[in-house]
Every structure is written in C-alpha cells, then in structure tokens.
Amino acid sequence: MMAQLDVRNTIRMGLLAGVVAVSLSMIGMVEAFDQRDVITDVFSLGQLLLFTAPAIVGYMVVQRGKVKAYGPALFGGLIAGVFAALPIFALLILTLIFPNIRAQLVNVSPTLIGILAFGNGQVVGGLLMTAVMGILGLLGAAIYVIPDRIGNPLILGLGWTLLVGVLSEVLLNILRPLLPRAVLRFLFGTKGITFATAVILLILITTGIVWWQEKGREQAKARREAMSSGQQKTRRQVSLGMGLILLFVLPLILGTYLTEVVDNVGLYILMGLGLNIVVGFAGLLDLGYVAFFAIGAYTVGVLTSQGGLGVGHLSFWVALPIAxxxxxxxxxxxxxxxxxxxxxxxxxVTLGFGEIIRVLATSDLLKPVIGGAQGVLQIPKPEIFGFTVIQPQHFYYVILAGVFLAIFLSSRLRDARLGRQWMALREDEDVAEAMGIHLVKTKLLAFGIGAAFSGLAGAIFAARLSSIFPHSFNLLISINVLSLIIVGGMGSLPGVVVGALVLVGLPELLREFAEYRLLLYGALLIAMMVTKPEGLWPSPVRRRELRAAEEETAPQIEQVG
Amino acid sequence: MALLEVDNVHAYYGNIHALKGISLTVEEGEIVSLIGGNGAGKTTTLRSISGLLSPREGTITLRGEDLRQYKAHQLVSKGVAMVPEGRGVFARLTVEENLQMGAYHRSDRDGIAKDMRRVYQLFPRLEERKGQVAGTMSGGEQQMLATGRAMMSRPTLLLMDEPSMGLAPVLVEAIFQTIEEINKEGTTILLVEQNAHMALQIANRGYVLQTGEIVLQDSAKSLQQNAMVQKAYLGID
Incomplete structure (x- = not known):
C-alpha cells in the first residue's frame, strides 16, 4: 500500500480544526482560560486551547495517510496548520470590517482579538497566527514521522509537561512549605511554570520513557522474575502499605482548599460506587440516583439539626445508620x-423519581418538616470521642472510611453469588429467569444497596455543609455520577475512582472550567465513546468484550496469510 | 404416575387465546417431541410449564406436585431446566462462566465440578473454548453451550425450545445425537421443534400442535407414517 497524502482531506481536517478553535473563542472559553499561564509569559491556557488543534490535526492527517516520508508529511502538516488558521483569520478580518460585531457576537471582545492577533493589528496578527499554526501543524506531523520509539515518548512528555503547567497553581500550593523560596521561584513563574521548568520536565520525562522502553522494562521484569514468590508478596505488601500511608497523610500535604476538593471527589466516588452496583453490575439504568443522596442528607439533617426543624437532636453517628x-x-x-x-x-421512570424527590423537598407540603426552599439549617458537626469533625481535613477521614467500606463491600458482592446473579441479569433478563434467578429479589437488592451508598454520601454531605437546600440535589448530580462511571469504565471499581478524579477533581482544580463543565463532559464523553468506549480503567468483562470483537475479524486474516 | 402431566391448559396473550386446552404427559426417561408450525403454541406450552407464563386455566404437575404454585426461578431447584429458544447464552461471558451460571443455585462444589467435567465430555468443543466469550462462537456451539448450561442444574426434566433453529444440517445431527445421549444418561426431555423430521427420529412419542390445540398424538414411529404429518411437516406428498 502506497502511503499518500490526501490533500483534500488535509485541507478539510485543517479547516475543521480552525472552526473548532473559532467556536471555542466565540463561546468565551479562550478568553476565560487566558487568565492562567501554562508556561509563564510564553503561553496561556487559552492559547494552549487554540494551539492544540493545529498540532493534533497535523499529526492526524499524516497518521491517517500513513505518510512516513519527511517531505510530504511535513508539507501535509504545514498545510493542515495553515488551513486551521484560516477561520481565525476570517474572524479577525470580520472584526476589522464590522467594528461593532460585538453587538451580535458578545464574546468577540477586544481582549479576545488581542489574544488571536498576538496583540498586533488584525492583518498582521492574522498572518502571524497562520505562521504559528502552520509551524505547529508541521511539528505535529514531525512527531509522527520520527521513529515511534522517540515519537511516542515525546507525545507523553509533552502531555505531562503541559498538565504540570496547567496544574501549576495546585503544585505550588503543595510544594510551598516543602521547598526553599529560591527553588520555587526558579520552578514557578507568576501564573504558571517557568520556561526552564518546562524544558527540564520535557527532557526528563521523554528521556525517562525512552530509557524505560529500551532498558528499564526488561530490567524491572528480570528483577521481578529473579525474586521468589515470597519476596514478590512482600514487595506488593510494601507498595500497598505505602499507598495507604500516602492516603492517610494526604490532607496534611494538600492543605484546606485541596482537601475540600478531594472530599468532594470522595463523595462522588461513594455515589459512583453505589450507582456502579445498579448500572455497572446489574445493568439497570438509573437516572434518578440523586434522590437517595437527598434522602440520606435530609434524614441526617432533620434528625440532628439544632434549628427549628430538628427532630430528636440525635448525634450524627446515630443518625447515620438511620439515613x-x-x-x-x-x-x-x-x-x-x-x-x-x-x-x-x-x-x-427513575429520572422522574429523582425529580419528584427534589420537587417534594422544595414543596410547601413538606415545608414544616424539611423546610422547603429554605432547607434545613444548623446541622451540627459530628463528634467522636469528644473530638469534633469540623475541618475538611477531618471530614476527609470520614469520607475515606466510607469509600473503603464501599469498595470492600462492592468487591465482595461482585464475587459473591449475588454478583453472579446481577451479572446474569445484566446480560439477559429472560435467560437469567429461565435459569432460576429470582429477578425481583435480585433487582431490589441492587437498587437497595446502590441507594445505601448514596445515602451514606448524602449523610456525610449534610454534616459537612451544616445546612442543606433542595437545589443541591438536582438532576445534574445524577448525570455527573453516571458520566463518571461511563468515563471510568462500567462495572469497574478502580474505574469509578479514576472517573471521579477526572470528571469531578479536574474541573474543581481549574476554576475557569466551572462554567464550561458540561461542555467538557460532553466533549469527553464523545471522545471516550469514539476512542475508548470501555472506559479509562475497564472491568475485565468489558475489556474482553472489545477483544472479542477483534477476534471475530481475525480468522479472515489467517486465511489470507 | 407420569413425570410431567399437563392437563387442559389455557393460556392467553392479552385477548389472544394461545393455548386452547393443551393436555400432554411425559413419562420418566422419555423423549417427547412437540411439533407444529409457526404460532401453533409450542413455545407457549414450554413457557407455561417452566413458569415464565402463567396459564389462565388447567393444571401442570411434576410427579404429582403442582408446578403452578412455583415461580419460574424456583422451578430450577425442582429439577426443571429450560434451554431457551434462540439459544440465549450470556453473550459477553466466557463459556466456563456461562456453565457456572447454570449451577449458580447449587453450593456442592464437588458436584458442580463433576457435572462440569461431564458437560465437557458431552461437548468436547466447549472444553476447547472454555475461555472464549460465548457471543463470538458459532450458532451450533452456542446451542451446545445453552444445553450444557441447562445440564449444570442437574435437571430431571429438560425443556428444549427449537434446538435446531438456524443451524447447519450437520450441526443439527450432532445436537440431536447429544440430546439422545443426555436422555440415555437419565434425563427426561420435552422437545419443541419445527424440524419434525429430526424431532420424531429421536423421540419416543410425539404431539402435533395446531393453532393452540393438540390435533394428533402417537408414538413417534406412527407419527412419521401418518399421512397428515408427512404432508404438513415432513414435506412428503
């Protein structure tokens, strides 16, 4: 097969990337993200958003055509990049012709024009943008053409370096008490990492991965094989123990704000584990899952509140099991x-149920009991042995205990007879019944146990916030939880954790994202379904399903060869 | 006393009178075939026996015990297993997991292991493919798996719904041979088939079902000679 550059396709893909960049600009994302520098004074997150498009497209056009020769590949990348800049150029010219365009396109602000034109006039800036994007497209193509053993590590190195840059604020917060000021000043600029840090990181990570591929992997494997099974076991135990210790000291490292983020992630993990039983194990699609979170929260709220609505003034630890x-x-x-x-x-139907609970919580009917829109106030903090759980760092341990319990129960249930029944139910209800599985009991247990985890999360949520309002329990929470399961991998316990970190943790760390959170979810879900439908950390069954699809096509290849 | 006695069963789908008073018996150790065209009520009869459908009238007894008081899922532990139409294997699970699923209500590990070996003896093909995902196997292999899975519950009465459906003639022969073998080892079989030719060849007795009624019943040999059966179901003029 001759590798050939499809020029029409190259132009089409380039233009598409440009359109994406323009739409991101016109919804205000580029401007909002421009506040944060990835590499100080070199480029901002907004520019990163703009510039990944041409680089990716440059890579993709040559990859799709499998162009391995330098000349055509670099040319293709350049073309793609230049055409990616065209829509932006067009937008700039448009602002020149219609100076009042902001009346129609509110987000096309002078600031945005400044970003797109690198602070120059529209024409000069547009030409500059074309040049930059062309070069980026070319570089993207170049990464594909250079041998894979260097190209792939380079991509990973770039990705990690940029991630570090994006999260520099978080890292700075963690490292501030640990490192001397001079070192910090060298590593971090005013709004991102310094150029020097970026270069060092890129080189370190890339060479590190290259070394691992060439030598390290073999060595590690040889070392592992040389060890006796007992040694291997101790090694596993040691790394497990280190992981546990890390989890326990995490709030001390992270500080208040970040621990709060982690707490949030933890509550989502709890809910995710619960919904994972219903959706992932038993295959019952539940869109009203937030209802149980609300019920747990309101139960604790009403039973423990010191305010007017409080009934019983129970302690948190008594109210928790009731919730x-x-x-x-x-x-x-x-x-x-x-x-x-x-x-x-x-x-x-489950969607409706979730809404009913929310509407009931807001309603006048139940106002005397749960406070209507005013919610339940003055929920006391939990006390344990005379110690009051107040700080996010304290709640971290409560949540951690809950997550551990939920993971333990989930994994035991999955491997037990009930787990098998759920699996049969998910695969085929009719066959499951014909094989003697009690559908009613099996389904109700899935709904019940799933709801229990969510209720636990709700109970902790109520105590953590001290007051609860109906609007905290909207449909979006159900959707978030479902999305994180899908992104992580249906039915997979580590998948739930990974999904929560990506979908809940990341947007919290990047506050600019908050407004575009749903856009991010949508884009991420689509990207996942296209490229990795089994999720980030799939369960064995899902992974096998995909492998099976490949096997089906395999015999034909055998016949040819 | 017969193993299975179905007496005057009437079943409805909404207003449609699907079974109009079906009566049949299956003796211990027999293979009984239920033949008939599309929509004659063959599958409905099987679903009524296995409790997946509740008939409006009539009695169904297993060794004299009323089966209608039990739900579908309880019948498995009573010794009634069903191989559903269209094979109905758990497509995303492996062969071995499918078989384990068949014995899921049992807790005698040794017995399960023994039955697993027996199923692999009956279907060596399944043992070769025990790690494979069931959905990727051929139709014939899936039929073997569905049959093997039903055997894992150690049934006294095996209900089979159209085991030949959609299979190549060679595989149909193989499947029916295994059915005979299973029967020789002591499992009673009630077989529903459109392929009257094969079904009557291995059966002791047969019933002919037409629009919800049994129109003929006899030994399998005499049914094969019957002019009406020959014309309608065996394609002999």
Missing part, C-alpha cells in the same frame, strides 16, 4: 414499580 437504612428502603421502594421495566423506560 443509610432510609435510603435503602427508598431504593427498594423505587424498585417495586420499575421491576418490569427495561432500558429506556426504566431510565425515564
């Missing part, structure tokens, strides 16, 4: 009417 039990009951009760429903119908 979990209430949520479990609610989960099973919801299960009863939807026993005969499948797929889309089930999703719609």
């Amino acid at each position: 979990v039990a209430t949520s479990t009951m609610a989960g099973m009760l919801l299960g009863v009417p939807v026993l005969r429903m499948r797929g889309d119908y089930l999703a719609i």
Whole structure:
C-alpha cells in the first residue's frame, strides 16, 4: 500500500480544526482560560486551547495517510496548520470590517482579538497566527514521522509537561512549605511554570520513557522474575502499605482548599460506587440516583439539626445508620414499580423519581418538616470521642472510611453469588429467569444497596455543609455520577475512582472550567465513546468484550496469510 | 404416575387465546417431541410449564406436585431446566462462566465440578473454548453451550425450545445425537421443534400442535407414517 497524502482531506481536517478553535473563542472559553499561564509569559491556557488543534490535526492527517516520508508529511502538516488558521483569520478580518460585531457576537471582545492577533493589528496578527499554526501543524506531523520509539515518548512528555503547567497553581500550593523560596521561584513563574521548568520536565520525562522502553522494562521484569514468590508478596505488601500511608497523610500535604476538593471527589466516588452496583453490575439504568443522596442528607439533617426543624437532636453517628437504612428502603421502594421495566423506560421512570424527590423537598407540603426552599439549617458537626469533625481535613477521614467500606463491600458482592446473579441479569433478563434467578429479589437488592451508598454520601454531605437546600440535589448530580462511571469504565471499581478524579477533581482544580463543565463532559464523553468506549480503567468483562470483537475479524486474516 | 402431566391448559396473550386446552404427559426417561408450525403454541406450552407464563386455566404437575404454585426461578431447584429458544447464552461471558451460571443455585462444589467435567465430555468443543466469550462462537456451539448450561442444574426434566433453529444440517445431527445421549444418561426431555423430521427420529412419542390445540398424538414411529404429518411437516406428498 502506497502511503499518500490526501490533500483534500488535509485541507478539510485543517479547516475543521480552525472552526473548532473559532467556536471555542466565540463561546468565551479562550478568553476565560487566558487568565492562567501554562508556561509563564510564553503561553496561556487559552492559547494552549487554540494551539492544540493545529498540532493534533497535523499529526492526524499524516497518521491517517500513513505518510512516513519527511517531505510530504511535513508539507501535509504545514498545510493542515495553515488551513486551521484560516477561520481565525476570517474572524479577525470580520472584526476589522464590522467594528461593532460585538453587538451580535458578545464574546468577540477586544481582549479576545488581542489574544488571536498576538496583540498586533488584525492583518498582521492574522498572518502571524497562520505562521504559528502552520509551524505547529508541521511539528505535529514531525512527531509522527520520527521513529515511534522517540515519537511516542515525546507525545507523553509533552502531555505531562503541559498538565504540570496547567496544574501549576495546585503544585505550588503543595510544594510551598516543602521547598526553599529560591527553588520555587526558579520552578514557578507568576501564573504558571517557568520556561526552564518546562524544558527540564520535557527532557526528563521523554528521556525517562525512552530509557524505560529500551532498558528499564526488561530490567524491572528480570528483577521481578529473579525474586521468589515470597519476596514478590512482600514487595506488593510494601507498595500497598505505602499507598495507604500516602492516603492517610494526604490532607496534611494538600492543605484546606485541596482537601475540600478531594472530599468532594470522595463523595462522588461513594455515589459512583453505589450507582456502579445498579448500572455497572446489574445493568439497570438509573437516572434518578440523586434522590437517595437527598434522602440520606435530609434524614441526617432533620434528625440532628439544632434549628427549628430538628427532630430528636440525635448525634450524627446515630443518625447515620438511620439515613443509610432510609435510603435503602427508598431504593427498594423505587424498585417495586420499575421491576418490569427495561432500558429506556426504566431510565425515564427513575429520572422522574429523582425529580419528584427534589420537587417534594422544595414543596410547601413538606415545608414544616424539611423546610422547603429554605432547607434545613444548623446541622451540627459530628463528634467522636469528644473530638469534633469540623475541618475538611477531618471530614476527609470520614469520607475515606466510607469509600473503603464501599469498595470492600462492592468487591465482595461482585464475587459473591449475588454478583453472579446481577451479572446474569445484566446480560439477559429472560435467560437469567429461565435459569432460576429470582429477578425481583435480585433487582431490589441492587437498587437497595446502590441507594445505601448514596445515602451514606448524602449523610456525610449534610454534616459537612451544616445546612442543606433542595437545589443541591438536582438532576445534574445524577448525570455527573453516571458520566463518571461511563468515563471510568462500567462495572469497574478502580474505574469509578479514576472517573471521579477526572470528571469531578479536574474541573474543581481549574476554576475557569466551572462554567464550561458540561461542555467538557460532553466533549469527553464523545471522545471516550469514539476512542475508548470501555472506559479509562475497564472491568475485565468489558475489556474482553472489545477483544472479542477483534477476534471475530481475525480468522479472515489467517486465511489470507 | 407420569413425570410431567399437563392437563387442559389455557393460556392467553392479552385477548389472544394461545393455548386452547393443551393436555400432554411425559413419562420418566422419555423423549417427547412437540411439533407444529409457526404460532401453533409450542413455545407457549414450554413457557407455561417452566413458569415464565402463567396459564389462565388447567393444571401442570411434576410427579404429582403442582408446578403452578412455583415461580419460574424456583422451578430450577425442582429439577426443571429450560434451554431457551434462540439459544440465549450470556453473550459477553466466557463459556466456563456461562456453565457456572447454570449451577449458580447449587453450593456442592464437588458436584458442580463433576457435572462440569461431564458437560465437557458431552461437548468436547466447549472444553476447547472454555475461555472464549460465548457471543463470538458459532450458532451450533452456542446451542451446545445453552444445553450444557441447562445440564449444570442437574435437571430431571429438560425443556428444549427449537434446538435446531438456524443451524447447519450437520450441526443439527450432532445436537440431536447429544440430546439422545443426555436422555440415555437419565434425563427426561420435552422437545419443541419445527424440524419434525429430526424431532420424531429421536423421540419416543410425539404431539402435533395446531393453532393452540393438540390435533394428533402417537408414538413417534406412527407419527412419521401418518399421512397428515408427512404432508404438513415432513414435506412428503
């Protein structure tokens, strides 16, 4: 097969990248992200957003055509990059012709024009942009052409360096107490990492990966094989122990703000683990999952509140099991009417159930009990042995304990008979029934146990915030939890953790993202479904499913060869 | 007393009178075939026996015990196993996991291991492919798997719904041979088939079902000679 550059396709892809860059600019993302520098005084997050498009497209056009010769490949990358700049150029010219364009396109502000034109006039800036994007496209193509054993590490190195740059604020917060000031000043600029740091990181990571590929992997393997099974076991135990210690000291390293972010992630992990039982294990699509979170939160709120609505003034630790039990009951009760429903119908009914709970919480009907829109206030902080859990760092341990419990229960259930029943149910309800599986019991247990985890998360949530309001329990939470399961990998426990870190943790760290969170979710979900439908950390069954699809096509190849 | 007795069963789908008083018996150790065209009520009869569908009238007894009081999922532990139509294997699970699923309600590990070996003896093909995902196997292999999985529950009565459906003639022969073998080892079989030719060849007795009624019943040999059966189901003029 002759590798050939498809010029029409190259131009089309280039233009597409340009259109993406222009739309990101016109929704205000580029400007908003420009506040944060990735590499101080070199380029900002907004520019990163703009410039990844031509580089990726440059890589993609030559990859698609499998062009391995330097000349055509670099030329293709250049063309793609230049055409990616065209839509931006067009936007700039448009602002020149219609100076009042902002009346229609509100986000096309002078600041944005400044970013797109590198602070020059529109024409000069546009030409500059074309040149920069052309070069980036060329560089993208170049990465594909150079041998894979260097090209791939380079991509990873670039990715990690940029990630460090994007998260520099977080890293600075962590490192500030640990390193002397002079070192910090060398590593971090005013709004990002310094150019020197970026270069050092890129070289270190890239050479590190190259070394690992060429030598390190073999050596590590040889060392592992040389060890006795006992030694291997101790090694595993040691790394497990180190991981646990790290988890325990994490809040001390992270400080208040970051621990709060981690707490949030933890609550989402708890909910994710619960919904994972319902959706991932048993295959029942539940879109009203937030309902149980709300029920858990309101139970603790009403039972412990010192305010007017408080009933019983119980301690948190007494209210907690009651909240979990209430949520479990609610989960099973919801299960009863939807026993005969499948797929889309089930999703719609559960969606309705979630909304009913939220509307009830807001309603005047229940206002005397749970406060309507005013919510439940003055929920006391939990006390344990005379110690009050107040700080995010304290709550971290409560949440950590909950997550550990949930992971333990999930993994035990998955491997138990009930887990098998859920698996059968997910695969084929009719066959499962024909094989003697009690559908009603199996489904209700999935709904109940799933709801229990969510109720636990809700209970902790209520105590952590001290007050709860109905608007905290909207549909978006259900969608977030479902998305993180899908991104992480359906039915996979580590997948839930990874999904929560990516979908909940990252946007919290990058506050600029908050406004574009749903856009990010949408883009990420689409990208995942296209490139890695089994999730970031899939369960063995899902992974096998994909491998199986490949095997089906394999025999034909055998016949040819 | 017969192993299975179905007496005057009426079943409905909404307003459609699908079974109009079906009566049949299956003796211990027999293979009984239920033949008939599309929509005759063959599958409905099987679903009624296995509890997946609740008939409006009539009695179904296993060794004299009323089966209608049990739900579908309880029947497996009563010794009634079903091989569903269209094979119905768990497509994303491996062969071995499918087989384990069949014995999921049992807790005698040794017994399960023994039955697993027996299934692999019956279907050596399954042992070769025990790590493979069931959905990627051929139709014939899936039928073997569905049958093997039903055997894992150690049934006294095996209900089979159209085991020949969509299979190549060679595979149909193989499957029916295994059915005979399973029967020789002591499992009673009630077989529903459109392929009347094969079904009557291995059966002791047969019933002919038409639009929800049994129109003929006899030994399999006499049914094969019957002019009406020959014309309608065996394609002999």
